[in-house]
Amino acid sequence: MSLxxxxxxxxxxxxxxxxxxxxxxxxxxxxxxxxLGANGAGKSTTLKAISGLLxxxxxxxxxxxxxxxxxxxxxxxxxxxxxxxxxQVMEGRRIFExxxxxxxxxxxxxTQPAKNFSTNLEKVYTYFxxxxxxxxxxxxxxxxxxxxxxxxxxxxxxxxxLLLLDEPSLGLAPLLVEEIFDIVKKINKEEGVTVLLVExxxxxxxxxxxxGYIMENGRIVMDGKGSELLHNPDVQEFYLGLSxxxxxxxxxxxxxxxxxxxxxx
Amino acid sequence: MEYYLQLIINGLVVGxxxxxxxxxxxxxxxxxxxxxxxxxxxxxxxxxxxxxxxxQYQIPFALAFVMTLAFSVLLGLLIERMVLRPLIGExxxxxxxxxxxxxxxxxxxxxxxxxxxxxxxxxxxxxxxxILMGLPIAPVYIAAFGLCILLFxxxxxxxxxxxxxxxxxxxxxxxxxxxxxxxxxKNIFALSWCIAxxxxxIGGIILGNINxxxxxxxxxxxxxxxxxxxGGLDSLLGAALGGLIIGVLENVCEGLARELLNLGGFxxxxxxxxxxxxxxxxxxxxxxxxxxxxx
Numbered sequence: 001m002s003l004x005x006x007x008x009x010x011x012x013x014x015x016x017x018x019x020x021x022x023x024x025x026x027x028x029x030x031x032x033x034x035x036l037g038a039n040g041a042g043k044s045t046t047l048k049a050i051s052g053l054l055x056x057x058x059x060x061x062x063x064x065x066x067x068x069x070x071x072x073x074x075x076x077x078x079x080x081x082x083x084x085x086x087x088q089v090m091e092g093r094r095i096f097e098x099x100x101x102x103x104x105x106x107x108x109x110x111t112q113p114a115k116n117f118s119t120n121l122e123k124v125y126t127y128f129x130x131x132x133x134x135x136x137x138x139x140x141x142x143x144x145x146x147x148x149x150x151x152x153x154x155x156x157x158x159x160x161x162l163l164l165l166d167e168p169s170l171g172l173a174p175l176l177v178e179e180i181f182d183i184v185k186k187i188n189k190e191e192g193v194t195v196l197l198v199e200x201x202x203x204x205x206x207x208x209x210x211x212g213y214i215m216e217n218g219r220i221v222m223d224g225k226g227s228e229l230l231h232n233p234d235v236q237e238f239y240l241g242l243s244x245x246x247x248x249x250x251x252x253x254x255x256x257x258x259x260x261x262x263x264x265x
Numbered sequence: 266m267e268y269y270l271q272l273i274i275n276g277l278v279v280g281x282x283x284x285x286x287x288x289x290x291x292x293x294x295x296x297x298x299x300x301x302x303x304x305x306x307x308x309x310x311x312x313x314x315x316x317x318x319x320x321q322y323q324i325p326f327a328l329a330f331v332m333t334l335a336f337s338v339l340l341g342l343l344i345e346r347m348v349l350r351p352l353i354g355e356x357x358x359x360x361x362x363x364x365x366x367x368x369x370x371x372x373x374x375x376x377x378x379x380x381x382x383x384x385x386x387x388x389x390x391x392x393x394x395x396i397l398m399g400l401p402i403a404p405v406y407i408a409a410f411g412l413c414i415l416l417f418x419x420x421x422x423x424x425x426x427x428x429x430x431x432x433x434x435x436x437x438x439x440x441x442x443x444x445x446x447x448x449x450x451k452n453i454f455a456l457s458w459c460i461a462x463x464x465x466x467i468g469g470i471i472l473g474n475i476n477x478x479x480x481x482x483x484x485x486x487x488x489x490x491x492x493x494x495x496g497g498l499d500s501l502l503g504a505a506l507g508g509l510i511i512g513v514l515e516n517v518c519e520g521l522a523r524e525l526l527n528l529g530g531f532x533x534x535x536x537x538x539x540x541x542x543x544x545x546x547x548x549x550x551x552x553x554x555x556x557x558x559x560x
Contacts, residue, residue, distance in 0.1 A: 051445065053441060053444060053445055056354070056440070056441050056444065057441075058354075077449075078444040078445060078447070079444065079447045079448065079449045081447075082445070082446065082447025083447060087445075087447075088445050089445075090441070090442060090445055094439055094441070094442035094445070095442075096434070096435045096438045096439060096442065096443075097438065098434070098438055099431065099434060099435060099438070103431050103434075103435075104435075106428055106431050107431060107432060107435045107443070107446045107448065108446055109428075110428060110432055110446050110447050110448050111446075111447035114428070154446065158446070158447065
């Protein structure tokens with residue numbers, strides 16, 4: 001069953017800049033779906049259009065529909081979307097630095113009834129034992145990895161049905177990225193949270209995801225099951241840096257790269 | 266010696282009113298990052314409403330007090346809704362200019378209705394001074410001081426432990442991230458203006474009981490700047506101590522200047538001299554947050 005369905009979405013910033021040019025995607029309930037693409041392709045914009053956070057950035061969805069559980073939900077305010085069960089973990093972690101770890105988690109639980117707070121808190125501390133150690137510390141003094149854990153922990157506090165994750169691997173060491181992705185997988189399995197994951201780290205995202213979309217210039221150019229995309233020769237070439245034989249490509253062949261890329265877009 | 270002790274006590278009482286007004290200022294700044302130049306006029310509005318209710322309409326003081334607070338809530342909501350909400354996302358300088366405009370509008374409204382002469386509140390508390398360690402202290406002073414401490418305790422607990430208080434601090438740090446948590450930032454803004462209007466009105470009512478009120482009461486808002494900058498713009502504790510320190514300082518400076526140099530008028534200047542010094546030595550104030558930098 002599809003939980004989220006986006007059809008022909010167009011988003012314009014400042015009334016001039018057309019960022020999404022008719023984007024469509026579908027997220028199955030209980031799945032992990034990933035959205036890949038180069039910088040400026042419109043991945044974060046897509047997430048913000050879904051969560052309603054566009055309004056603070058002078059962006060507007062000018063056409064298209066977003067169906068959540070089969071009902072249209074465009075032009076809703078972000079606080080309403082959170083109450084409906086869609087929670088976005090923003091790019092760059094965006095934790096509240098001068099609040100303690102536990103106060104940050106309380107912000108995540110803002111829309112939840114107070115009686116669920118301690119069970120949810122316990123849940124977060126089980127997923128991220130390191131947060132428990134630092135519960136009274138100011139969040140701004142934590143390392144990047146811990147801050148990302150806190151950002152994801154905050155989302156768990158809100159008990160979402162659909163979790164929008166924007167580049168959780170940003171600026172983290174490879175081992176930490178793996179740890180965080182493992183936990184995302186666990187949350188998906190154990191809490192039944194559907195995940196829409198935006199990533200630059202294509203290999204990691206595709207190996208985790210059930211289904212993947214590849215974006216370029218505000219459109220979806222390719223989609224398929226995670227494992228299929230991982231073995232697709234074009235994806236290997238453009239996003240994973242491998243040639244058809246699986247070896248690293250020579251920089252001399254870059255002209256060829258350009259020609260193919262134009263065809264792809 | 267007794268003269269100076271008396272000065273210090275006066276200073277503490279005036280200072281506690283500065284603290285209250287500074288509290289309103291800090292709450293607005295903390296939650297919305299708006300520097301509110303109309304804070305003093307909000308004090309004045311509250312004081313005049315209470316005056317009108319008790320003197321002109323003959324309503325008993327306790328009831329008038331509650332009605333004034335209700336009016337302040339309305340005033341805060343109205344200001345946020347009509348004046349500041351359209352400015353969300355505009356440059357900070359425009360917002361500051363608008364609050365300056367707001368201050369003149371409030372001041373003129375008060376002059377339209379009540380004129381410019383000094384008005385005196387009927388005395389509610391007994392006039393008989395209370396003797397503390399041989400010093401006579403007016404009961405209204407003690408009540409003022411106690412009320413301020415009580416309000417500070419309440420708001421400190423509110424910001425530390427209630428989820429709305431924490432949400433207000435989160436909104437102050439990062440509005441968009443707060444929105445993504447499902448925090449309705451417009452409600453948070455409205456709430457902070459309400460709280461600011463209420464504490465300012467309480468300050469105004471206390472002042473009215475001590476000195477009487479006139480249309481220049483709004484200048485008090487300027488005195489609050491040294492207090493909050495000394496304490497740190499976004500610290501409640503800072504606002505409390507900053508207000509008290511400025512209050513004591515200006516009274517003692519005035520007294521010293523009168524005694525030693527035979528000069529008057531130091532009261533108005535002293536706090537701003539302090540302000541300049543603080544900005545040079547400790548620009549974040551005593552308790553203000555410095556930016557967290559991870560290395």
